[in-house]
Every structure is written in C-alpha cells, then in structure tokens.
Amino acid sequence: MKDADVQVIKNKVKKWLAIGFTATIASSIFYVPTAAAHGEKSQAAFLRMRTIHWYDLKWSADSVAINDTYSLSGKFHVFSEWPEAVSLPRVSFLNIGQPGPVFVRTAAYINDVFVPRSVGIETGGDYTFHVDLKARRVGEWHIHAMMNVEGGGPLIGPGKWVTITGNERDFTDKVTTLTGQTVDLENVNLGTVVGWHLFWLIIGLSWMVWWVRRPLFLSRYMRIEEGDTEGLITEADKKAGLAVLVGVLVIIMYGYKSSESEFPITIPLQAGLLGDIASIEMPYKGKVTGRVISAGYRVPGRTIKFKVEITNNSDKVLSVGSFETGGVRFLNSKVTKDKYGYPEELLAPDGLEVSQQDIGPGETAVIDITGTDAAWEVQRLADVIYDPDSRFGGLLFLVDPDGNEAIIEVGGPLIPTFA
Numbered sequence: 001m002k003d004a005d006v007q008v009i010k011n012k013v014k015k016w017l018a019i020g021f022t023a024t025i026a027s028s029i030f031y032v033p034t035a036a037a038h039g040e041k042s043q044a045a046f047l048r049m050r051t052i053h054w055y056d057l058k059w060s061a062d063s064v065a066i067n068d069t070y071s072l073s074g075k076f077h078v079f080s081e082w083p084e085a086v087s088l089p090r091v092s093f094l095n096i097g098q099p100g101p102v103f104v105r106t107a108a109y110i111n112d113v114f115v116p117r118s119v120g121i122e123t124g125g126d127y128t129f130h131v132d133l134k135a136r137r138v139g140e141w142h143i144h145a146m147m148n149v150e151g152g153g154p155l156i157g158p159g160k161w162v163t164i165t166g167n168e169r170d171f172t173d174k175v176t177t178l179t180g181q182t183v184d185l186e187n188v189n190l191g192t193v194v195g196w197h198l199f200w201l202i203i204g205l206s207w208m209v210w211w212v213r214r215p216l217f218l219s220r221y222m223r224i225e226e227g228d229t230e231g232l233i234t235e236a237d238k239k240a241g242l243a244v245l246v247g248v249l250v251i252i253m254y255g256y257k258s259s260e261s262e263f264p265i266t267i268p269l270q271a272g273l274l275g276d277i278a279s280i281e282m283p284y285k286g287k288v289t290g291r292v293i294s295a296g297y298r299v300p301g302r303t304i305k306f307k308v309e310i311t312n313n314s315d316k317v318l319s320v321g322s323f324e325t326g327g328v329r330f331l332n333s334k335v336t337k338d339k340y341g342y343p344e345e346l347l348a349p350d351g352l353e354v355s356q357q358d359i360g361p362g363e364t365a366v367i368d369i370t371g372t373d374a375a376w377e378v379q380r381l382a383d384v385i386y387d388p389d390s391r392f393g394g395l396l397f398l399v400d401p402d403g404n405e406a407i408i409e410v411g412g413p414l415i416p417t418f419a
C-alpha cells in the first residue's frame with residue numbers, strides 16, 4: 001500500500017472516531033430517560049398476543065402511603081395456541097413487574113391457592129389471581145401483572161401508575177415466626193451479618209499487616225534466591241501463626257455453638273414446584289364458540305380486523321362487548337364500559353366496531369370485527385410485521401343481558417395489507 005493510501009485510511013478512521021465520540025457525548029447530554037415502557041413493548045407482538053391474556057384487572061388504589069397495603073387482582077387466560085418459542089407454562093411464577101422492591105409482596109394467590117413458589121398452569125384455562133403488596137419506596141411506579149415461565153421468560157401484563165407517599169424510614173415488614181418471635185424482615189439479623197463479616201475481615205487484614213510491616217518483596221526475594229532464609233520466619237511469626245490457627249478454629253466453633261443456641265430451631269429453604277392448579281369453570285363454557293375466518297391489519301396503521309363465525313348455543317342474547325389482545329382493550333361502548341380504571345394508554349373506550357352486535361340464542365353469525373386505536377401502534381402490536389410467526393390471538397368478550405361474560409378465544413393467521 002502506498003503512503004498516500006495509508007494516510008487516506010487514517011483520516012477516515014479519525015473522522016469516524018470523531019463522529020462516534022461526538023454522538024456519544026451528545027446522546028448522553030440530550031438523552032433524558034423516561035420510564036414509559038417497561039419491557040413489554042419490545043417483546044415480539046405475536047408472543048404477547050398468544051401467551052397470557054390478563055383481564056378484569058383491578059389495581060386497588062392510585063395512591064398509597066408507606067406501609068399501606070395495595071393489591072393487584074384479576075383474571076388471566078392461558079392461550080390455547082401457545083407459541084413454540086415459549087415452553088409450556090408447567091413451571092410458572094406469578095410475579096409483579098416493578099422497578100425493584102418499591103412494594104414488597106406480602107402474599108400471592110392463583111385461584112385462592114397461596115403461590116410463593118412456581119406452579120403449573122394449563123393452556124386454554126382461566127384463572128383468578130390476587131397479589132398483596134406493601135408500599136416501601138416513595139415515588140411514582142408503574143406496576144405490572146407478570147408471569148415468569150421457565151423456558152420462556154417474562155410475560156408482562158398491563159401496567160398502571162401508582163404513587164407512594166410518606167416517609168420511607170417508617171417502613172417495616174414484620175413477621176412472626178413459628179418460634180413466637182416477631183422480627184422486622186427489613187433489617188432482621190443485619191447487625192449479625194455485618195458484624196461477622198467485619199470481624200473476619202479485620203482478622204484477615206491483621207494477618208496481612210503482621211507480615212507487611214516488614215520489607216516484603218525485593219529483600220525477601222533476594223534472600224531466598226541466595227539461599228539465606230535465616231530469620232525470614234521468626235519464632236514470633238511461628239507463635240503468631242499458631243495463635244491465629246487455633247484462634248480461628250475456636251472462634252468458628254464458638255460462633256457455631258452460639259448461633260445454634262440462639263436459633264435452636266431452623267429449617268432448610270422451602271422450595272419445589274407446587275404442582276398444577278386447575279383452571280376455573282367459566283360461564284357459557286362450551287356453549288359459545290368462535291372461529292376466525294380471516295384476519296388482517298394495515299401497514300402502517302392502527303387497525304386490526306377479523307371476520308369471525310360465532311355460534312351461540314346458550315339461551316340468552318349475547319352482545320359483542322370488547323376485544324382484548326396484548327394488553328390492549330378495544331371496547332364497544334354501546335355494550336361495555338370500563339369498570340376498574342384500566343390504564344388509559346391501553347384502553348380504547350370506543351375502539352371496537354362490529355358488523356353485528358347481538359347474537360340470538362341458537363344463532364350462528366359471521367361478524368366483521370374492527371379494533372382501532374393508537375395503542376395498536378404505540379404498544380407496537382403493529383410490529384407483528386417483524387415477527388417470524390404472523391399470527392394473532394386475543395379474547396372476545398360477549399355479554400349477556402345480566403352482564404355475565406362469555407369469553408371466546410380468537411386467533412389465527414394475521415395478514416398484512418399495504419394498500
């Protein structure tokens with residue numbers, strides 16, 4: 001290569017380094033992080049639409065004080081046509097999506113079964129859940145329902161903002177053990193942990209200081225090289241070594257004995273799968289069926305459309321009330337109103353259009369259903385165009401005159417149109 005060529009390359013490298021450097025500095029100055037999305041938007045749309053459907057969600061308050069109880073409850077449906085990319089939910093953990101323990105979880109239930117451990121849930125089933133939390137950190141937090149599936153990862157449900165007020169120092173997390181003591185989990189045995197670690201650290205450091213106070217490397221190295229090791233380890237060193245050896249063993253034994261006598265009753269960590277939980281019996285089960293004939297969405301666009309054949313074998317008139325997918329709820333405002341203050345960014349109060357609203361007893365109807373809202377785009381469900389499996393899944397809620405809901409699972413190939 002000629003010198004001139006080398007110079008050109010060098011200049012190019014310099015130029016790109018300068019651009020990269022400027023961009024890095026600029027982005028770190030101008031980038032103001034906002035906590036708007038919390039992981040779910042970046043997940044593949046088809047995964048969000050075909051795994052867990054959360055509904056009837058109730059966040060108990062908009063604002064709570066430190067130490068107050070707050071709860072998130074509702075139901076979830078495990079989609080039948082579970083995607084291959086996620087292991088079946090045989091080992092699942094009901095979690096809460098929050099930025100660290102801003103709340104502590106005091107209890108969690110699926111179908112009234114206490115679930116501090118993982119459980120198995122069945123595809124196609126519906127479950128109720130309830131998580132009790134206790135406010136711990138002051139601030140505004142976005143709290144999500146969430147299911148962790150082994151071999152699949154986090155399946156994040158809808159999140160809602162809640163404010164915690166008060167004084168963080170007042171936070172306590174008291175539990176009473178089976179031995180009758182009441183302890184505060186926030187700081188239980190913290191002094192003991194810190195004390196023992198400091199103690200051993202000091203012993204270790206003292207042992208080093210004992211040696212380091214004399215010239216350490218070069219002089220000792222040279223004397224060993226010359227074979228003149230006389231006096232490198234003195235009688236006092238040997239005594240100190242023996243004292244430390246015996247002392248350490250004695251202190252370990254003492255520590256063991258004293259903690260044994262202070263805590264005579266201890267148990268190993270309680271772990272293991274809690275087994276499968278049976279799903280709840282749903283009203284209208286087996287009496288109402290739906291079959292998607294075709295489905296599509298426009299790119300770019302904010303609309304999902306599908307044609308579904310619904311058969312109503314019940315003895316009531318059923319009206320199409322809402323459609324839910326990936327946490328976004330499209331409501332037919334003539335039938336369904338939001339009851340519990342669903343997160344605004346996920347709610348389309350008037351986003352559902354139907355070609356036929358009511359289905360009489362014994363009737364089979366083919367209905368065109370259109371869900372339109374910015375949420376389809378903002379929640380990046382429209383990004384299903386980038387997914388390797390262009391299929392959707394969702395729940396269609398039909399309402400009888402008494403307000404009971406028949407829930408139909410809908411899903412199938414979702415074909416984009418570009419015109």
Ligand SMILES: [Cu+2]
Binds near residue numbers: 037038
């Ligand atoms: Cu969030």
